[in-house]
Amino acid sequence: DADVTQTPRNRITKTGKRIMLECSQTKGHDRMYWYRQDPGLGLRLIYYSFDVKDINKGEISDGYSVSRQAQAKFSLSLESAIPNQTALYFCATQPPGQETQYFGPGTRLLVL
Amino acid sequence: LAKTTQPISMDSYEGQEVNITCSHNNIATNDYITWYQQFPSQGPRFIIQGYKTKVTNEVASLFIPADRKSSTLSLPRVSLSDTAVYYCLVGLSSSGSARQLTFGSGTQLTVLP
DSSP, X not given: OTTEEEEOSEEEEOTTXXXXXXXXXXXOOXXXXXXXXXXXXXXXXXXXXXXXXXXXXXXXXXXOEEEEEETTEEEEEESXXXXXXXXXXXXXXXXXXXXXXXXOOOEEEEEO | OOOOBOOSEEEEETTOOEEEXXXXXXXXXXXXXXXXXXXXXXXXXXXXXXXXXXXXXXXOEXXXXXXXXXXXXXXXXXXXXXXXXXXEEEEOOSSSOGGGOEEOOOEEEEEEO
16 A cells, blocks of 8 residues: 555564664554564564554564654664564554554564 | 464355355454554564454455354455455454454465366
């Protein structure tokens, strides 16, 4: 869905490096989410935000941090990347009062 | 957490009806059931959502028994382009904690010619 964009789409980094993944949306949704997906597994929730001043940990937040700079932007940071953080990362948005989430195209991250 | 269980994979032929069942024994009173479709290297896409009984839209139907401990996604007359992974998601997000959202491991549906 072009309304939710993620940058970069692909990234290779080295162990110990700091890296930021960015998500932007033009849908005007207040809720935003970060998930990771590992091969053969479903999506696991890392962090979520219901508003600019609201940040919440998900199921697997250790090793990650987030920033909600504006309603339209939600960034995910890996302070010191490690190889087991190699995964496909998805950002999603959700309008208020609805259960449906709208996903971005994903960022494929490889940590060497 | 309302954990979900789905078959890992299913095969079908073009033109057949496909039913994918998801078990969610620990579903909470306010939880909704949502199904998503995911193609390789793409984000999941919403298919259908329900709370109880039956829901139908232009692409699928969702059947939920009275005890709500399972749900069945029904795809009528599948085509090759329906080959994808299908996820069942159970949880409360619009008014509760998203921490409760749980994606299952998904069902790989392969439609054969």
